[in-house]
Amino acid sequence: MPALRDRTRRLSSATVDWIVTLPLLRWTWRSLADNAFAGDLPEFRPSDRDTVRDMMAGRYLLSSKLVETGGASPFSVDVDHLDWWSNLQGFSWLRHFRGTVDSGERQFARMLVLDWINREGAFDHDSWAIQVTAQRVLNWLRHLTLLLDGASPGEARTLQRVLSTQIQSLRIRGPLAADPADALLAAAALLGAECCEQSDNTEVDARLTELNALLAQQLDPDGLHRSRNPRLQLQLLVELVSVRGAAALIAKSEALNELSAQIERMHESLAALTLSNGQPGYFNGGGHLPHDVLIAIQANGPGRPPRSRIVGGYGTLRDGEAVVIADTGLLPPPSMSRGSHASALAFEFSHGSELIVGNCGPAPTDLPESRELFRQTIAHSAPTIDEEDVLGSEAPQAKLDSADHILTLTSSGFAKRFGVDLERRLTLLSGGTTLVGQDRLIVTGKPRGRLAIRFHLAPGVMIRNDQGEGVLRLVLSNGAVWSFLWEGAELREDDSVRQSAHLGLNRTRQLVLEADVAADLEIAWIFTLEQQ
Numbered sequence: 001m002p003a004l005r006d007r008t009r010r011l012s013s014a015t016v017d018w019i020v021t022l023p024l025l026r027w028t029w030r031s032l033a034d035n036a037f038a039g040d041l042p043e044f045r046p047s048d049r050d051t052v053r054d055m056m057a058g059r060y061l062l063s064s065k066l067v068e069t070g071g072a073s074p075f076s077v078d079v080d081h082l083d084w085w086s087n088l089q090g091f092s093w094l095r096h097f098r099g100t101v102d103s104g105e106r107q108f109a110r111m112l113v114l115d116w117i118n119r120e121g122a123f124d125h126d127s128w129a130i131q132v133t134a135q136r137v138l139n140w141l142r143h144l145t146l147l148l149d150g151a152s153p154g155e156a157r158t159l160q161r162v163l164s165t166q167i168q169s170l171r172i173r174g175p176l177a178a179d180p181a182d183a184l185l186a187a188a189a190l191l192g193a194e195c196c197e198q199s200d201n202t203e204v205d206a207r208l209t210e211l212n213a214l215l216a217q218q219l220d221p222d223g224l225h226r227s228r229n230p231r232l233q234l235q236l237l238v239e240l241v242s243v244r245g246a247a248a249l250i251a252k253s254e255a256l257n258e259l260s261a262q263i264e265r266m267h268e269s270l271a272a273l274t275l276s277n278g279q280p281g282y283f284n285g286g287g288h289l290p291h292d293v294l295i296a297i298q299a300n301g302p303g304r305p306p307r308s309r310i311v312g313g314y315g316t317l318r319d320g321e322a323v324v325i326a327d328t329g330l331l332p333p334p335s336m337s338r339g340s341h342a343s344a345l346a347f348e349f350s351h352g353s354e355l356i357v358g359n360c361g362p363a364p365t366d367l368p369e370s371r372e373l374f375r376q377t378i379a380h381s382a383p384t385i386d387e388e389d390v391l392g393s394e395a396p397q398a399k400l401d402s403a404d405h406i407l408t409l410t411s412s413g414f415a416k417r418f419g420v421d422l423e424r425r426l427t428l429l430s431g432g433t434t435l436v437g438q439d440r441l442i443v444t445g446k447p448r449g450r451l452a453i454r455f456h457l458a459p460g461v462m463i464r465n466d467q468g469e470g471v472l473r474l475v476l477s478n479g480a481v482w483s484f485l486w487e488g489a490e491l492r493e494d495d496s497v498r499q500s501a502h503l504g505l506n507r508t509r510q511l512v513l514e515a516d517v518a519a520d521l522e523i524a525w526i527f528t529l530e531q532q
Contacts, residue, residue, distance in 0.1 A: 035164050036198040041142040042245035043095055044300055045238070046292045051096040056108055062087040064501045065366075074112075075119050082365040083501070089120075089127050090135035094143045103150060110147050113140070114155060121162045128169065130177050134185035137166050138239055141196050167193045180218050180335055181225070181232060187211045188239045195246035204247055208255035211243075215262045218336070223265025224273075224312030227336040230286035233270050234297060237263070241300050267301035272311045273325060275350035281325040282348065282359040283314070284332070285339030288501040308402040315398050315407040315426075321352040322432025326424070327382075328409050329392035342389035344396070344411045345424045346380035349435055349527065354476045355458035356527060357381050361499035374499070381456050383439055385418045385449040385517060405429070412444070418517060419445030433529040440522040453489070453513040453523060456496045459506040463493060472511070473530075481530040488523040489513035 054061060058069045063083035067074065074088055087093065097109040120127045140147065140163055148156050167190065174186030191207040220226055225233050240263050247256055273280045278294065280286055308318050313330025316323065329344025331337065339362070349357040360379040363370040373379065377389040384390065391413035399408045405428035412421045421442040428435055439453055457463070460477035472484040472491075496510035513523055 035167075035193075036160050037141065037144060037163060037193065037196040038198045039196050040145050041138065041192050041196065041242050043098060043142045044241065044245075045092075045095050045296050047096045047098050049096070049100070051093065052100060052105055052108075055093070055096075055112075056105065060084075060088065062093060063365075064504075073115050073119075075116055080366060082368075084365075086132060089116075089132045091116075091139040092135065094139050094146070097146060098143060106146060106149060109143075110151055110155070110159075113147055113159065117158060117162045121165075123169075128166070130170065130173055130182040131179070131185050133166050134170060134174075134182070134189040135239070137163065137170065137189040138192050138242065141192050142242065144196065179338075180214075181227065181236070184211075184214045184218055184236065185239060187214050188236075188243050192239075192243040192246060195243065195250055201250050204251045205253050205255050208247060208251060208253070208259055211240075212255060212258045212262065215259070219262060219266065220312050222269050222272075222311040223262065223267075224269040225266075225336070227332050227339060228284045228312055228314075228330065229339050230270060230273050230280035230283065231289060232285070232339075233266060233273075234280070234289055234294065237266055237270065237297050238293065240266070241297070264302050267297070268304065268306070269311050271298070271301065271304075271306045272309060272316050273314060274306070274323075275325065275348060275355065276321055276323045277350045277353050277355050279355070281314070282361040282498075283325075283327050283343055283346070284341050285362050287361040287499055290501070308400065308405065308407075310398050310400050313396065313398075315400055315409060317400075317405050317407050317426060317428050318432075319405045319428040320432030322350070322428055322435065324349050324407070324426055324428060324435065326407060326409060326426060327380075328396035328398045329390065329411055329413065330396050331392040331394050340392075341375045341380065342377045342392070343380045343382060344377070344390040344392050344413055345409055345422060346377070346382035347424075347426060348381065351432065351480075351529065352478075354478055354480065356461070356474070356476065356482060357455050358458055358498060360456055360497055364499055364504065378454065379456075381454055383422055383424070383451060383453045385414050385420075385451050387452065388414075388417065390414065390422070410442075414449075415444045418449045419443060419447045420517060430528075435527045437525045438522060439525075441517060441520065443519045447517045447519055449517045451489075451515050451517050451521065451523075453525070455484075455511040455525075456498065457509050457511065459498050459500075459508050461509070463509055463511075474527075483528050483530055484511065484525070485528070486513055486523070486525040488521070489515040 058071045060067045060074050065081045065084040067079050069077050079085055100106055170186045170189055174183050177183040187210050191211055194201055194203050194207045218226055244259055244263055308316055313328045315326045324347055326347035327343045332340050346359055359381055360374055363374040377384045378387055390411055397410035407426045410423045415421055421444055423440045425438040462475040464473040474482040474484055492512050494510050494512055496508045497505045498508050499505055
């Protein structure tokens with residue numbers, strides 16, 4: 001009954017949070033929050049001067065969504081795009097003002113913060129959601145010197161007061177968070193606040209200990225967040241690397257060493273799930289991530305090159321310029337499964353700078369009605385029977401032969417409904433210029449249904465059917481040509497999409513191999529690079 005227990009826990013957390021945010025109790029946040037903060041947390045993300053100019057001209061490009069306000073405050077605009085709104089409310093864009101020396105630009109950044117305080121500073125359940133508040137606190141602390149420089153005494157007091165109130169709200173509400181990742185972000189923000197507190201930093205070690213305990217609960221032994229979401233992994237690393245840098249200037253303790261070790265494992269897990277084109281795989285809510293932030297995170301990592309391995313329920317193969325990432329179908333804990341996808345046996349394949357085969361990704365935030373569609377197995381490069389989802393497992397079978405670059409995954413997710421298990425074997429050959437796949441059915445009952453194996457091609461890949469039966473040519477954006485061969489099934493082509501945080505939905509194509517479910521059915525397929 002884990003799912004029922006999780007629903008009960010979430011309901012209980014929501015109820016208690018509702019109580020502590022009642023106006024009768026909220027006034028105590030301000031009376032308890034009388035600390036002043038100074039200094040800046042480390043900021044390693046790059047800045048862009050053009051973004052500053054655009055914002056001052058009323059153009060706000062956040063999360064790849066451009067909103068023109070016509071000179072009005074961005075906080076007064078009603079925009080139906082959750083990622084844009086979250087980015088605006090989280091203030092990560094403050095980093096673009098970091099290097100400016102122009103007093104007008106610095107004043108503009110402070111004006112936006114004060115405008116938010118005027119509109120949202122009292123309390124609102126949406127704009128004061130735990131995750132958004134934690135990110136806002138961290139971003140204000142990263143750029144506190146910028147915000148206070150040139151501020152009048154009254155403006156400085158207002159900013160410090162509202163910052164302190166938000167931090168106090170995280171102290172009260174963080175432990176009550178229904179989502180474990182929210183509690184983790186709140187703990188990171190509280191550590192950052194303790195490092196920046198003007199009077200003393202006596203609780204830094206205690207905050208480090210609390211943060212380490214949450215990380216130990218939420219990270220698997222490989223250092224991957226148990227939600228198995230690469231996007232969340234990056235988001236957490238951005239905040240943790242920053243507060244670790246601040247804590248290192250104050251604390252010299254085992255707690256700091258433990259945090260550093262956990263962050264290092266997180267770096268290595270994210271690197272393992274990153275394709276050769278520099279983007280992490282599209283699995284379990286992960287999608288197109290900001291490349292500049294990825295590069296900045298990698299620069300702060302241990303720098304060890306990733307290798308073929310099984311990490312966090314994903315199997316990875318690396319040979320030459322090729323990378324394959326496949327999902328074993330490991331089920332996240334119920335408390336962390338809200339963004340999970342039915343992607344058991346799905347894979348992504350890249351060579352050099354080009355993606356060849358991938359998954360459709362998460363639904364765009366401005367298409368919430370499509371969220372469940374993008375979570376289904378048909379939105380992944382994976383096998384389905386009668387277009388039904390492959391069910392994941394708490395203990396999936398996976399075997400890696402790193403010497404011969406062979407990954408074997410087995411799923412029993414269809415056994416009850418269709419009387420078969422599925423085995424997928426992926427092999428990289430010839431220095432990564434050939435990927436061989438074998439999908440085999442293992443009879444466990446009475447076989448039935450229609451097996452379909454999907455390959456969602458990357459945007460820009462053109463299909464040429466000019467070599468006769470059994471062979472297709474795939475022309476990539478960089479001009480490289482790959483042959484696709486298959487046997488044991490019928491081939492058809494169909495439309496597909498791939499979601500990009502920068503370009504929206506890209507129309508693509510997919511290859512689908514189909515055959516009737518039968519005892520010992522085996523379908524073989526090959527992607528191989530044609531030598532120019």
